[in-house]
Amino acid sequence: MFPAAFDYAAPATLAEALSVLKQRGDDAKVMAGGQSLIPLLKLRFAQPALVLDIGRLPGLAGVKRDNGHLTIGALTRHVDLERDTELGKTFSILPEAAHWIADPLVRNRGTMAGSVCHADPSGDWGSVILALNAELVAQSSAGERMIKAADFFKGPFATTLRPDEIVTAIRIAVSSAASGGSYQKLERKVSDFATVAVAVQVEMDGRKVARAGIGLTAVGETNIKAVAAEKVLAGQEPTDEVIAEAARQAAAAAEPKDDIRGTAAYKKDVVRVFVQRGLKAAIGRAQGGKA
């Protein structure tokens, strides 16, 4: 439990950090809250030559609203989202999912963007940003680009972020439609990774579902966007039959493996159960006027 030797840099500005990455991005790991990276260093599973600590960079923490977008800064901690009462009114899935992450110690230090960039298929935020159709703001010395959540995850612990880039924010479009969300998670104990979790976000058009977003956690090589299930719901009145069909489609999209947390068949069925429960909860919130 003693890491191999590494260099450590903690630049004072984003520009400086981006310039370090430009030089050494290939053998560096960017650290925000450190809640995933430090355990990997201690186990010597990760042995980067350089740890670039962005934890003290100014201006990257906090949630902002402008131009119809919610912008979550890269250094916004899980706990900040968990306790944001304004968010609870508009995007209740954010505080709800935050509450399910690990334990209070991890939530106090870990960041949403850091967790997304870590790209653990068992990570909770990946499913949430897929359900919300969020975008990631990626910066490098060369400039800024937007990456859609659906285009971000490449494989376990692998993303389309380039070695010279840092994700500086996560951006979510704010809908004027009645909307609601839910995060359902099965874990064996507090601070465990999900056995299965499901993120659901719906926008309603009267009695019909205008748009549904469904993200699946811990049932594949990456967090999975259950596109077929989303399509089942779009434009439909969410009857028990429609919900059950969407749940079946979501289960079919899951590609879990047998492991200590359960068999693949078990996890697929829990996806089905959670999509049903999640949709009912999300639709209820949208129709009750509570996101």
Place this chain on the structure above:
Amino acid sequence: MSSTAHLHGGIGDSIKRKEDGRFLRGKGNYIDDITLPGMLHMAILRSPHAHARIKSIDTAAAGAKPGVIAVVTGELMAQHKLAWMPTLSGDTQAVLATDKVRFQGQEVAAVIAETKYQAEDARDAIVVEYDILPAVISPDGAKATGAPLIRDEKEGQKDNHIYHWESGDKGTTQAAFAKAAKVVRLHTFYPRCHPAPMETCGCVADVNPGTGKATIYMTSQAPHAIRTVFALVTGLPEQNIRVVSPDLGGGFGNKVPVYPGYVVATAASLLIGRPVKWIEDRSENLISTGFARDYHMTGDLAVDKDGKMLALRVHLDSDNGAFFSDAQPSKFKAGLFHIVTGSYDIPTAHITADGYYTNKAPGGVAYRCSFRVTEASYLIERLVTNAAIELGIDQAEFRMKNFIQPEQMPYHSATGWVYDSGDYPKAMNVALEQLGYDEMRKDVEARRKKGEVTGIGIASFTEVVGAGHGADFDIIGLRMFDSAELRVHPTGKAMLRMGTKSQGQGHETTFAQIVAEELGIPAMDVAVEEGDTDTAPYGLGTYASRSTPVAGAATAMVSRKLRDKARKIASHLLEAAEEDLEWERGKFYVKGSPDRAKTIQEIAFAAYTNLPEGMEAGLEGVHYYDPPNMTYPFGTYAVMVDVDKGTGQVKVRRMVAVDDCGVRINPMVVEGQIHGGLAEGFAIAFMQLITFDDDGNCIGSNFIDYLLPTAWETPKFETGETVSPSPHHPLGAKGVGESPTVGSPAAYVNAVIDALSPYGITNIDMPVTSDKVWAALRSKGVTE
């Protein structure tokens, strides 16, 4: 509790724990807090394979790394005849592998370096070439034709069988089964779990090159026995070995055995002439040190037409890992498993047990358990619930009908135990009343009608603890007495030293309270010291709930010895005949004249200043207590669970635990022990598993895979008590630390099985995880 009782702290007073001040302030002194001048650090290289022949070990690159003082291999240890060491069960165990590795995580080499970082860097540079062999990961695999021979180095060892052991009477049991109206069978696997103390194992070995004295600071629950083992293994004279167990961060049986790391660190210190520290990390602790259980059990219960139990037959296969190193009394190969008839008046029983070598870590320690009592209690309590369900009798009623009755005490069991005392129907009634059993049964029925999956489980366990009388109980020949040495200073304050070793049980408080009760010195004035073999009297240590039954009895006896001397001094001081003196806690007074009195403090002063003619000075003594019998704590636990049909998750709605551990010395400490054990029992029942893939890779080697419950998942405990004093213990106490881990797993699982019984589900082996419950429900067509 009156304020004076608080100050005095006699038996029955819930005084605050004396030791907690330093722990709460972060001022405890654990192994890793110990730093000696010139101290080096050791890291152990472990086998990545479960079974492999070692072709070569190349240490050149490691030896050349910065800060490295030495790289130790099995070859070097063999030159000092230390490549192998004896186990506590009469087998041998590799210290550092020379020929083969026999489990994943086995010790292969060690690096000694100036810093821990340097030691770990160099460890990664050792190159070992292996020839991988097929792994054996279960008793069935060990028995299979053509199974690889794990212990090929043992002369005469032709297969993987370790022992065959029997208890009870085969003939009468067969005859009883022939007459049975019904036979109920349960095959169950009590999986491998791990004590996982918060503090891992480690040591600081300091062999002084000037004096040759070896001081070993060590995480040991049994420092005196360890010193003797070290003397026998190394040939060092025993007076030149000092084992010190400082504060221990939990043990639960994990810190009873001698581990290779202790031996290598000591040898390294001897060879280098500097102190060497070795501290396990979490994974090393989980994959290589003493595990618990791993018992495959089949029980048959014969019942007559009226629901009376006639006979019990049990066969078990024990998976002992690569070396038979169970820490248990030498006469009993399957520990005290033959307590398996439990709380029931079963006329005859027959038990057979076979132990097998596998390519898994050795150990077989009694994790919060008196040597395999947990396995026994689990089997009988699960079997009894299944029998009640199969017979269509209420679980509680079936138990009530078959309990050993209080008037049968002392009760001679079919397997040879003599139960000292107990009132099982009473404990059951208290538990049922506390739960509101009849109402809760109705509630269960009503919920089931609505489609809910819910149930109630009961376990009425009986333990056998306090090992034990010397004629039957020994570890490597050392009789299982224990000791207390009490020294009263001139000012009336006292020092109590004992052969036991607290790992968090609260000995510094509980044993001071025994002195307070028996000799009248307030508990706050009695310092309790354990764990330093240079100063404490010899004892067998703390495990198997034996401290209060054995060392607690020794404390009472030595206090009484001193009280007898105090009476003589009081007689001299008061100028009254000894038989005219009355004892009241803390003083002697002349019968009929309570004002003519001498306090124990005045008497203590006189013991050094004003003695009767011819009396030896001082007020001190030592007592070695050999218990006449074991003690038999018992209780009834009742659990209610709700099952989520969609996910298979089980939620414990209520948990009522009624314990009878005889007289409670500090009820708060007892209550704390019960809460802790119920939480550990919950974890074993629902969460914990050390398992292996087909190649023998250990799954459960960290706290992501091996789960410890937090306050969030742990249910609320509703405790209760009855008191049946032990008739042979000087204070009537029985020991309690392990009752909740012994009794609760069956209660939790019985509740789940009761909930699933309407669907015809009769067993799920522990841990009862949500995926197993889901699979059982779906197999019966139950879904959401």
